[in-house]
Amino acid sequence: MPGMAMDQRVVASLIGLALLCFSPPLYAQEDGAESAVPQERTVYANGHIWIGAGLGASVRSLSTDAAGNIYVLASDGTVYRRPVGESWREGLGPTGLRLADEGAVDEEVLLLDAEGALLDAEDLTAEEDEAFGDDDDDSDDDDADEVEESERPVESAAESLEDVADVFDLDSRGDGSSVGPRAGRLIWASEFTAGVVLVAREDGLWRSEDGGESWRDVGGLPPVHVFSDAPGGLIIAGTTEGLRFSGDAGQSWSANVDPISGIEVFHFARDGKTLFAGTEEGLFRSLDGLKWAKLLSRYDSDVPVWAVAIDRYWSGGLWVSGPVGVLRSDDGGEQLRAAGRNVLPGTVSLLALDSPGHLLAAGIDGVWESRDGGMRWRPVVNGLPSAANFRLQMGSNGPVVGGLDGVFYLTVADIKSATEAPQAIETPDGADMASLVVVALNRPGMVMSDVLVRGSIARSLLLPKLTISSKWSQQRMMSADYGARSNRGHFRSSWDLGLTACFGACTSGSSFVSFTDDVVFDSGGSYAEVAVVGDEVYSAAGEGSLAPMAANVAERVTRYRTDVSGRITELVIARHRLLEAGGIVKALSLKAQITHELDLAESSARLDVYTNGYFTRVLEGS
Amino acid sequence: MRPFIIAAALFSSSAYAGAGHYLLNQVTADQLVSIDGVEKTEADRIVSLRQERKALNSVEELRILGLDGETLEALRSHLATELTITKVAKGSYTSVEQVLAQFSDEPDVLKVQAMAMDYTKTNPAMVEGWMKASTVAYALPAMTLTYDKDVGEYTTWDYLDLNEDGNVGNSEHQFNTARADDDHGFGVRLAWRLDKLVMSSERIRVINEAQDIVKLRDKVLDEVTRVYFDRRRLQVDKLLSPSSGLKEQIKNELRLQELTASIDALTGGAFSGSLGR
Numbered sequence: 066m067p068g069m070a071m072d073q074r075v076v077a078s079l080i081g082l083a084l085l086c087f088s089p090p091l092y093a094q095e096d097g098a099e100s101a102v103p104q105e106r107t108v109y110a111n112g113h114i115w116i117g118a119g120l121g122a123s124v125r126s127l128s129t130d131a132a133g134n135i136y137v138l139a140s141d142g143t144v145y146r147r148p149v150g151e152s153w154r155e156g157l158g159p160t161g162l163r164l165a166d167e168g169a170v171d172e173e174v175l176l177l178d179a180e181g182a183l184l185d186a187e188d189l190t191a192e193e194d195e196a197f198g199d200d201d202d203d204s205d206d207d208d209a210d211e212v213e214e215s216e217r218p219v220e221s222a223a224e225s226l227e228d229v230a231d232v233f234d235l236d237s238r239g240d241g242s243s244v245g246p247r248a249g250r251l252i253w254a255s256e257f258t259a260g261v262v263l264v265a266r267e268d269g270l271w272r273s274e275d276g277g278e279s280w281r282d283v284g285g286l287p288p289v290h291v292f293s294d295a296p297g298g299l300i301i302a303g304t305t306e307g308l309r310f311s312g313d314a315g316q317s318w319s320a321n322v323d324p325i326s327g328i329e330v331f332h333f334a335r336d337g338k339t340l341f342a343g344t345e346e347g348l349f350r351s352l353d354g355l356k357w358a359k360l361l362s363r364y365d366s367d368v369p370v371w372a373v374a375i376d377r378y379w380s381g382g383l384w385v386s387g388p389v390g391v392l393r394s395d396d397g398g399e400q401l402r403a404a405g406r407n408v409l410p411g412t413v414s415l416l417a418l419d420s421p422g423h424l425l426a427a428g429i430d431g432v433w434e435s436r437d438g439g440m441r442w443r444p445v446v447n448g449l450p451s452a453a454n455f456r457l458q459m460g461s462n463g464p465v466v467g468g469l470d471g472v473f474y475l476t477v478a479d480i481k482s483a484t485e486a487p488q489a490i491e492t493p494d495g496a497d498m499a500s501l502v503v504v505a506l507n508r509p510g511m512v513m514s515d516v517l518v519r520g521s522i523a524r525s526l527l528l529p530k531l532t533i534s535s536k537w538s539q540q541r542m543m544s545a546d547y548g549a550r551s552n553r554g555h556f557r558s559s560w561d562l563g564l565t566a567c568f569g570a571c572t573s574g575s576s577f578v579s580f581t582d583d584v585v586f587d588s589g590g591s592y593a594e595v596a597v598v599g600d601e602v603y604s605a606a607g608e609g610s611l612a613p614m615a616a617n618v619a620e621r622v623t624r625y626r627t628d629v630s631g632r633i634t635e636l637v638i639a640r641h642r643l644l645e646a647g648g649i650v651k652a653l654s655l656k657a658q659i660t661h662e663l664d665l666a667e668s669s670a671r672l673d674v675y676t677n678g679y680f681t682r683v684l685e686g687s
Numbered sequence: 688m689r690p691f692i693i694a695a696a697l698f699s700s701s702a703y704a705g706a707g708h709y710l711l712n713q714v715t716a717d718q719l720v721s722i723d724g725v726e727k728t729e730a731d732r733i734v735s736l737r738q739e740r741k742a743l744n745s746v747e748e749l750r751i752l753g754l755d756g757e758t759l760e761a762l763r764s765h766l767a768t769e770l771t772i773t774k775v776a777k778g779s780y781t782s783v784e785q786v787l788a789q790f791s792d793e794p795d796v797l798k799v800q801a802m803a804m805d806y807t808k809t810n811p812a813m814v815e816g817w818m819k820a821s822t823v824a825y826a827l828p829a830m831t832l833t834y835d836k837d838v839g840e841y842t843t844w845d846y847l848d849l850n851e852d853g854n855v856g857n858s859e860h861q862f863n864t865a866r867a868d869d870d871h872g873f874g875v876r877l878a879w880r881l882d883k884l885v886m887s888s889e890r891i892r893v894i895n896e897a898q899d900i901v902k903l904r905d906k907v908l909d910e911v912t913r914v915y916f917d918r919r920r921l922q923v924d925k926l927l928s929p930s931s932g933l934k935e936q937i938k939n940e941l942r943l944q945e946l947t948a949s950i951d952a953l954t955g956g957a958f959s960g961s962l963g964r
Contacts, residue, residue, distance in 0.1 A: 527882075534877075535875050542866065543867045667912065
């Protein structure tokens, strides 16, 4: 079909253009780089879908351990755990529901909390039959049921900035101008010390040594953002008041005097023996978890870092995220720079995946995947009820995300679709990128043929300055002498026609038909006429200035034509991205749908600007 | 809806000064005349425009009257706009179309772009006309009309040769002559610069100016499009997530006024004129 062929060409040209525009020599293998690169990488943005994991509770924090067990801290403080291959189990009760041996409690609060917990437990019981972490060979019916459930609309999606800050667990930093991750509610499972799980919440720090079966209150810490294993059996905690460390698997905690002391620490990442800490004052590095040094990136040394991810397939490769978006480093954090054009501001969670440059980022714009180090991003939101699911972790069978709508894991939605080429977006003939560029560049004032003056000037020299002269005259003369002997007179009238053709500069003139002596063409007199083109001033009286003046105009036109072509390209690519996301947006809130609709309308209007309304006329079929 | 007006008005100057400062929708023609740089006729036209449009959104809306820059600046310094806060209950909308239909009485973005083109005189048809004219002009000849008149009178004396004895020689005639000339002529000269039909310095200058016009149009339309959709997003936000706090409401209303005034500045006040008030 011609239309389909055209669409495929459009997609191909888009991809090609994007590759040309955005493909620096990323992750070219260099000496010393690790070579543990898988032969095939999973592309989550293509054919994968988030499936509800059977826990509908609003998730505040999510963690996995080395065995693949999943631990969840719900918004009400309840701790859930899901051992590999089993269903969800409730561990620690909600905040305020103290254990029997924790002393006196308010009975009324206890009853209310217990009632809530009971209701939650009933919900859990009903959902326990749902599989989690199943292999891809599950029956289609099961998948279909789960997809249906996971695609339910979310009534509580963010509707305002305040809601966004709340849903995304962002907290005002106090100056009214910035926000950051909210501390104080966290669950973390140790990778090094099997069975040790820590929970920080409003009522203190809780610790389990048996994988969440039993819990003990081990006192308090300042509001905690993050825990991490560190060399030497240490566990370190990033808090609002700086770093704390424990040498006894979390039973007791100490502070240290170090450059990082007193600085709010948001996140840790570990690359072998090297630890990185994302703080309110930038990125720090340590080899032992106790002594830290700040990495002084040239431009971004003081940018708050909310999340850090190490690319273990690329020596020195890491990403950080924060209010300015995702930044990339190729030298272990020494230098940070924007990963790509779309930097995804508001990203609060990063997850490095199975190959160099492959990562997921989650934040206020949902979950995104990049396969080229952050240069290009594709949304991975199929199946997610809203964007408010942003806590990424790597589970035993792939990425897991938790948030307002519960816990979800990624699975292949349809094996067939995962292997097919991306579906082409229907674009009316004439509304593709090439046509739009042609229209934009053929607007009055943009046409290059107008200023292709080299040939024009030569042709102009071959054409004459043609003059036709006509003159009618009458002469009368009377003469007389004193003696009236020779009086005479005459009356004469005449009409003259002259044709003059003058070539070239006409300094001497060249006449092929002439009845007169008037062969000198009026070439403008002696006054000097000037023309200003850009920054240049030309004498327009002399023909010798024509070529350089035209060359200058041609250069300016060419430069602007290039600018316009670039803008059209960007607008078309952005519009295609919006169209691609259209199906996903339908599952989001009404406000998100309207925002998407307005974004689309704006992209159309901007294309109309550069095509004098052609784009809309084509879309409307007029 | 519970509309109420914030009495404190905002001026471009540092603070509300009282004397010499007026509210745009309440100022009288006499008060306008008291502002330096505002003529009586201009004051009358401003009041008429306000009556015609029921209310004015900002001083920028007065651009439609063709006021010069100095007058507009004087008005900006002395006039403020009332801030009307309309408390909107959160609506129960179920579809995108339903929400966007709330703004159906406002011009769409293509109309706003056309307004901006008209105001900035950057219509593509105008540029195209220049380009054609720069070529067609040389198809017409340069015509020169001349009229010559030459009137002359001549008198000739023939002096006789004298002999050595002082007598006139017999062979010589003695006479004087007189002559009068009266010549006149009409001439017409038509000159075609056939070479300039192909290329000329004037044409190059027109191309250069046309390109500047295209750049200006792109810039203006891009800006007015951006502001238009910023305004629409704010309107949607107000509709779907109405702020409960007064401070936030004032902030949103001010932003809406600012965006409306920005569009008016780019459309010469035509945008506000097209809003259904």
